[in-house]
Amino acid sequence: MTKFLQRVSRIILAVFALILLFTGGMSFQRYLTEHKAPKTVVTAQVIKVDNRKKVAYDYHGVHYKSVPVANVIQNFGKVGDKITVYVNQHDPKKIYMKPTVTVLLILASVMIGWAVLIILVLGFEYWLIHKVKEIAHNSDMAMSEQEKGAK
Numbered sequence: 001m002t003k004f005l006q007r008v009s010r011i012i013l014a015v016f017a018l019i020l021l022f023t024g025g026m027s028f029q030r031y032l033t034e035h036k037a038p039k040t041v042v043t044a045q046v047i048k049v050d051n052r053k054k055v056a057y058d059y060h061g062v063h064y065k066s067v068p069v070a071n072v073i074q075n076f077g078k079v080g081d082k083i084t085v086y087v088n089q090h091d092p093k094k095i096y097m098k099p100t101v102t103v104l105l106i107l108a109s110v111m112i113g114w115a116v117l118i119i120l121v122l123g124f125e126y127w128l129i130h131k132v133k134e135i136a137h138n139s140d141m142a143m144s145e146q147e148k149g150a151k
Contacts, residue, residue, distance in 0.1 A: 013122060045081070060092070
């Protein structure tokens, strides 16, 4: 039963690592497409819509309500605060808290790093278990040869 649980836990860890690798790759791809997009500085106001903080701003005469891209912790201010955001000129619904999109790069790096670490640990564990089994098998063979020689 324990071997079964060990295998299931390894499979779950491997799947989790692949999911992290995939989402990290997607975040990195998004960083590559958005970090050079031209952005315009706009003054916006923090509002609350459906118990979520959003940012309301006007861009070229159109009113938008959006959440900043890659703002995981949503610490862009208190409701009613005036803040500076950077609007993507190609897609005005995308706003950023900083002129660069390094948050996406940091997020992608963390996810890919954890995925690689999990994969390395699983690989090392696999290698170590097989080495221990090989050593145990060789010592059993040596013991049986000694017993044959003693007779």
